[in-house]
Amino acid sequence: MADLSVTFVGKKLRSPLGVASHAVLNPGVGDSKAETEHLKKYADIAVGYVHTPFICPEEEHPKDKPPAWKFMSIRSREPFAMEGLLVATEAARIMCRLNPGLSMIETLREELPEDVAVIANMIGPGADPEGWADHCEEAEDAGADIIEMNVSCPIPASEARSVMAYQCGEMTESAGCLLGDSPALLIPVVKAVVDRVNIPVGVKLTPETGFPRIIGMAEEIKKAGAKFITGINAPITCGPPDIYKGGQGKWPGLSANPICASLGPWDRFLLYRNLGVLSAFVPGIELTGVGGLVEPEHVVEAMMLGARICEFSSGLLWKGTKLIEESLTFLSNYMDQMGYKSVEEFIGLGVKYIQPVEELDWRNEDFLATVDDRLCTRCGRCANSICSARSIMQNPLRLVIDSRYCIGCGLCQAICPENAVSIVEQKHPVIGVSLEK
Known part of the structure; x- marks a missing residue:
C-alpha cells in the first residue's frame, strides 16, 4: 500500500492534497459555522490540510456591503478547447472578517485530526509590518498550524x-x-511576521510577478525567514467585449466590463512556471502548488516540479468533491504502478530536466513525424503551409511526410485535431511514412 503522507514545513500530513475554502463565494461569508462544517467534510475525505478563506483585520462584516459577485464562463472552440471562469467582486464584500475567521480556526483545530493541518490564509493591513504581525499572531493564538501571508x-x-x-x-x-x-514593501512585512509567530510562515506570491523577476523576489522572501512559497493566486484580467453590442461587457446583469480575476484550468501553466523556476533557481524553500489543478494527473505533475503539497480551489468548482476522491485513488494506484513507496520519491523528480534552451540536445535528425491514416481525416491543417521544413505533402488519398526534410519539431502533432500524428525516433530517411489503412 502506497504511503501518501508527506512532511510539509516540519509537519507530517496524511496526504499532500488540500482544499481551499470557498466561503468567499458563499452568501454566508460571515457564518464561520457553516464554512467550518464545509471544510470538515473535506477532511473526512482524507485531505492533508484545509485552507481558510482569506481573513482580514476588520472584526465584523460591514452591513452596507452585502456579499455580491458576478461570474462569467469563457470557452474556446475545439480542437484547442480551453475553459475558465472570470469573477468580479469588491474586496469588502467577500473577505472573511477577523472574529468569524478566528472562530473557524479554533473549531477546525479542535475537531480535525492532528495530521490535517489548518493553514490560516491572512490578508493584513496594507504594508504595515507590525499590523501584519499582530494579525498573524492572533491566528496562531487561535490554533493555526501554518500562516500563509496572502x-x-x-x-x-x-x-x-x-x-x-x-x-x-x-x-x-x-x-x-x-x-x-x-519587494521593498513586502520583505519588512515578512520579517515582522516571522519574528513574531512561532509557527511556519509562507508567502502566497502573485502571478503578476513574472520571470525572471520572481527569482529575486523568492530569494528575498527566503532570506526573510519564510519557510514556503505558494504559487499561484488568480491572475488579473479583463473580460472579452461583446462585439455585437458595441464593445460592452458580457457579464450577466452588468453593462460595464470590470477588471477581474481569472480562475480555472488555464491558470495551470502559470503555476508550472513558478514551480519549475523556483525549484531550479531558489532551492531550499518549500513550495505549494495551487492554480488550475483540475485533473488527478495535474497533482503529480506539480509535485514533480517541486510542490510538496497541492491545493484544489477552482478545481472543486469544476468537479466537486469527487476530484479529491479521484485524485487520492489515482495517487495510490499510480504509486503502485510506478513502484513508488512514498510521495517523497517523486517530489521534484522533474526539476533536473529543467534547462535553458541553449543547453538542450535538439537531435533534429533522430526524430520525425508519422501520420496514422486510420485517424487522419485529410483536413489539411498540417499541410497548409505551417511546416517550417516543408516536409508535408497532401494528395486526395493521404498525407505524406518526407523524412529527408522533417526535423521532428512536433508542430503538426500539436495542431492535429484527431491525434493522428506522432513523433517517433527514426535514424534512416524514409519517404512516405504515413500508415496504410
Whole structure:
C-alpha cells in the first residue's frame, strides 16, 4: 500500500492534497459555522490540510456591503478547447472578517485530526509590518498550524483606489497583489511576521510577478525567514467585449466590463512556471502548488516540479468533491504502478530536466513525424503551409511526410485535431511514412 503522507514545513500530513475554502463565494461569508462544517467534510475525505478563506483585520462584516459577485464562463472552440471562469467582486464584500475567521480556526483545530493541518490564509493591513504581525499572531493564538501571508489576491488590486494608490506609491489597507509585487514593501512585512509567530510562515506570491523577476523576489522572501512559497493566486484580467453590442461587457446583469480575476484550468501553466523556476533557481524553500489543478494527473505533475503539497480551489468548482476522491485513488494506484513507496520519491523528480534552451540536445535528425491514416481525416491543417521544413505533402488519398526534410519539431502533432500524428525516433530517411489503412 502506497504511503501518501508527506512532511510539509516540519509537519507530517496524511496526504499532500488540500482544499481551499470557498466561503468567499458563499452568501454566508460571515457564518464561520457553516464554512467550518464545509471544510470538515473535506477532511473526512482524507485531505492533508484545509485552507481558510482569506481573513482580514476588520472584526465584523460591514452591513452596507452585502456579499455580491458576478461570474462569467469563457470557452474556446475545439480542437484547442480551453475553459475558465472570470469573477468580479469588491474586496469588502467577500473577505472573511477577523472574529468569524478566528472562530473557524479554533473549531477546525479542535475537531480535525492532528495530521490535517489548518493553514490560516491572512490578508493584513496594507504594508504595515507590525499590523501584519499582530494579525498573524492572533491566528496562531487561535490554533493555526501554518500562516500563509496572502499578498497576491487580485480582487483588492482590481479596484480603482488600489490603482491610484499604486500610481502615487502608497499601499491601501488591503493591498492584495500590489504588496506581493513590491519587494521593498513586502520583505519588512515578512520579517515582522516571522519574528513574531512561532509557527511556519509562507508567502502566497502573485502571478503578476513574472520571470525572471520572481527569482529575486523568492530569494528575498527566503532570506526573510519564510519557510514556503505558494504559487499561484488568480491572475488579473479583463473580460472579452461583446462585439455585437458595441464593445460592452458580457457579464450577466452588468453593462460595464470590470477588471477581474481569472480562475480555472488555464491558470495551470502559470503555476508550472513558478514551480519549475523556483525549484531550479531558489532551492531550499518549500513550495505549494495551487492554480488550475483540475485533473488527478495535474497533482503529480506539480509535485514533480517541486510542490510538496497541492491545493484544489477552482478545481472543486469544476468537479466537486469527487476530484479529491479521484485524485487520492489515482495517487495510490499510480504509486503502485510506478513502484513508488512514498510521495517523497517523486517530489521534484522533474526539476533536473529543467534547462535553458541553449543547453538542450535538439537531435533534429533522430526524430520525425508519422501520420496514422486510420485517424487522419485529410483536413489539411498540417499541410497548409505551417511546416517550417516543408516536409508535408497532401494528395486526395493521404498525407505524406518526407523524412529527408522533417526535423521532428512536433508542430503538426500539436495542431492535429484527431491525434493522428506522432513523433517517433527514426535514424534512416524514409519517404512516405504515413500508415496504410
